[in-house]
Amino acid sequence: MSLTNDYIKQRLVEKFGEALTNLEESFGVLSFAAPAALNLKVMQFLYDDEELQFRFLTDLTAVHYPHQVDAELAVVYHLYNFREKVRLRFKVFVPVAAPQVFTATKLFESANWMERESYDFFGVDFVGHPNLKRILNVDEMTYFPMRKEFPLEDQSRIDKDDDMFGR
Amino acid sequence: MSEQQHIHLPQGSVEKQTTTLNLGPTHPATHGVFQNILEIDGERVMSAESTVGYIHRAFEKIAERRPYYQITPLTDRLNYCSSPINNMGWHLTVEKLLGIQTPKRVDYLRVIIMELARITDHLICNGVVGVDSGAFTGFLYLMQFRELAYEIYEEVCGSRLTTNIGRIGGFERNFTPVAFQKIEKFLAEYPKALTEFETLMTRNRIFVERTSGVGAISAERAMNYGFTGPNLRAAGVDYDVRVAHPYSSYEDFDFTIPVGSTGDCYDRYLVRNAEMWQSLSIIRQAMDKLKGLPEDVYHADVPAYYLPEKQDVYNKMEALIYHFKIIMGESDILPGELYNAVEGGNGELGFYLISDGGRSPYRLHFRRPCFIYYQAYPELVKGAMLSDAIICLSSLNLIAGELDA
Numbered sequence: 001m002s003l004t005n006d007y008i009k010q011r012l013v014e015k016f017g018e019a020l021t022n023l024e025e026s027f028g029v030l031s032f033a034a035p036a037a038l039n040l041k042v043m044q045f046l047y048d049d050e051e052l053q054f055r056f057l058t059d060l061t062a063v064h065y066p067h068q069v070d071a072e073l074a075v076v077y078h079l080y081n082f083r084e085k086v087r088l089r090f091k092v093f094v095p096v097a098a099p100q101v102f103t104a105t106k107l108f109e110s111a112n113w114m115e116r117e118s119y120d121f122f123g124v125d126f127v128g129h130p131n132l133k134r135i136l137n138v139d140e141m142t143y144f145p146m147r148k149e150f151p152l153e154d155q156s157r158i159d160k161d162d163d164m165f166g167r
Numbered sequence: 168m169s170e171q172q173h174i175h176l177p178q179g180s181v182e183k184q185t186t187t188l189n190l191g192p193t194h195p196a197t198h199g200v201f202q203n204i205l206e207i208d209g210e211r212v213m214s215a216e217s218t219v220g221y222i223h224r225a226f227e228k229i230a231e232r233r234p235y236y237q238i239t240p241l242t243d244r245l246n247y248c249s250s251p252i253n254n255m256g257w258h259l260t261v262e263k264l265l266g267i268q269t270p271k272r273v274d275y276l277r278v279i280i281m282e283l284a285r286i287t288d289h290l291i292c293n294g295v296v297g298v299d300s301g302a303f304t305g306f307l308y309l310m311q312f313r314e315l316a317y318e319i320y321e322e323v324c325g326s327r328l329t330t331n332i333g334r335i336g337g338f339e340r341n342f343t344p345v346a347f348q349k350i351e352k353f354l355a356e357y358p359k360a361l362t363e364f365e366t367l368m369t370r371n372r373i374f375v376e377r378t379s380g381v382g383a384i385s386a387e388r389a390m391n392y393g394f395t396g397p398n399l400r401a402a403g404v405d406y407d408v409r410v411a412h413p414y415s416s417y418e419d420f421d422f423t424i425p426v427g428s429t430g431d432c433y434d435r436y437l438v439r440n441a442e443m444w445q446s447l448s449i450i451r452q453a454m455d456k457l458k459g460l461p462e463d464v465y466h467a468d469v470p471a472y473y474l475p476e477k478q479d480v481y482n483k484m485e486a487l488i489y490h491f492k493i494i495m496g497e498s499d500i501l502p503g504e505l506y507n508a509v510e511g512g513n514g515e516l517g518f519y520l521i522s523d524g525g526r527s528p529y530r531l532h533f534r535r536p537c538f539i540y541y542q543a544y545p546e547l548v549k550g551a552m553l554s555d556a557i558i559c560l561s562s563l564n565l566i567a568g569e570l571d572a
Binding site for chain 1: 219220223225227228229231232263388390391392393404406411412503504505506507508515517519521529530532534538539540541542543571572
């Protein structure tokens with residue numbers, strides 16, 4: 001049996017109905033958006049289902065879309081089915097003012113550090129995470145540097161006296 | 168020594184039976200900037216807590232301002248033991264986004280370089296496992312051949328460690344006859360050294376007893392922890408991106424995926440060795456396939472994304488325009504969102520790229536294999552001896568640059 005994106009889509013729609021939005025296929029990968037409250041249910045369904053068997057969390061990260069009001073932060077999950085070699089992506093949007101998302105660590109041990117990284121850089125608050133603290137940045141940091149409100153330094157600035165480093 | 172010496176133990180030390188040992192971040196046996204706070208009972212590790220991030224360089228943030236062709240040098244510095252694979256992975260991702268089809272010859276040349284990089288990556292890892300278990304000789308035998316591989320990189324792109332090899336659409340220049348001679352030399356000489364290394368290590372009783380059963384993990388746990396690459400295959404899962412989702416014409420090659428069964432350090436060692444033999448066979452096949460292809464093709468015909476020859480820039484209007492557009496980051500990049508993975512030296516190296524059509528990516532995330540599987544380290548070493556914890560650390564093939572991005 002080969003698992004097609006259409007079939008996965010059909011099963012997801014059967015199970016979750018209207019809750020999942022933006023179901024589309026790009027570069028051969030099915031992607032959709034799920035409500036934040038349903039992220040674990042969707043993952044558990046994809047994990048347990050005998051035919052779908054998405055039992056590998058390839059990647060978990062976050063993206064900041066400052067222009068989407070009340071859905072500024074997205075947590076992106078890439079799941080993988082080893083048997084059928086199928087990849088799937090889904091996003092969960094949360095407002096930046098209340099960035100609560102349920103943790104996936106109960107299902108995948110690998111989510112632990114990836115969620116910590118997403119917290120570290122974007123400030124996504126993973127509810128129920130066993131050890132949600134900064135991972136790559138220093139503990140004293142008070143902001144979330146990968147958000148778009150922190151632009152990189154202007155390369156053409158001239159006020160900086162930095163002869164030692166060739167500027 | 169006539170008088171009895173009185174040792175004053177600090178308050179509470181008798182009650183506390185375990186010792187806290189700070190292993191790293193600059194310990195000679197950790198081969199990189201890794202810190203682990205170990206709780207040890209005698210010599211037995213009770214728990215470990217890893218601290219990462221000592222060499223974090225914010226690559227994902229920097230990538231949000233750079234034009235696409237300037238991101239390649241950032242990928243060099245992820246897994247610097249096999250940087251050509253990272254470079255190719257990035258080129259392939261952008262090519263997939265832009266829909267660029269590369270000629271077969273480019274694919275095969277890339278395969279040669281990527282497999283060379285895989286060999287250099289594995290030989291360092293296996294050599295270092297040997298060093299940590301007391302066998303320095305094997306490491307020295309193999310290390311000579313990394314030099315040969317680096318000379319090949321040097322011949323192709325001009326640099327050795329952080330290669331920045333290739334361009335979007337192909338290679339920056341054609342392979343010289345000297346490069347092919349060097350590859351042939353490598354193919355002729357490396358098998359002897361690898362055989363010698365295997366004779367020295369594989370059935371060596373000390374080595375087997377130091378590695379076998381150490382840091383073992385079951386296939387289920389390994390998948391749950393997000394293991395990929397040789398570490399996952401050592402646990403018995405035959406997942407290899409080159410086979411599951413072939414890129415760069417890997418489907419044209421005949422090779423097997425070596426798998427282990429126990430997932431311990433010894434199996435990881437065996438899998439890496441077997442993979443080196445497979446890589447040699449792939450390079451041989453690629454060299455044979457190249458013979459039937461036109462010799463002057465080394466990039467795709469995509470003038471809008473591939474830098475023109477410098478000579479043309481001075482003499483031809485179109486070449487000048489494209490040169491300017493590419494350098495200024497004004498190339499037309501399609502909006503889109505994709506995840507593309509390549510089989511890196513130590514696992515699935517993924518690029519999650521979101522393009523909004525601007526000159527730089529809207530968001531670029533690197534799926535760094537060792538960042539994900541390093542979390543399993545406390546579980547792997549729990550209950551093991553301190554010296555086993557060291558071997559386990561080196562046999563996981565952790566690269567600090569990749570871990571911390």
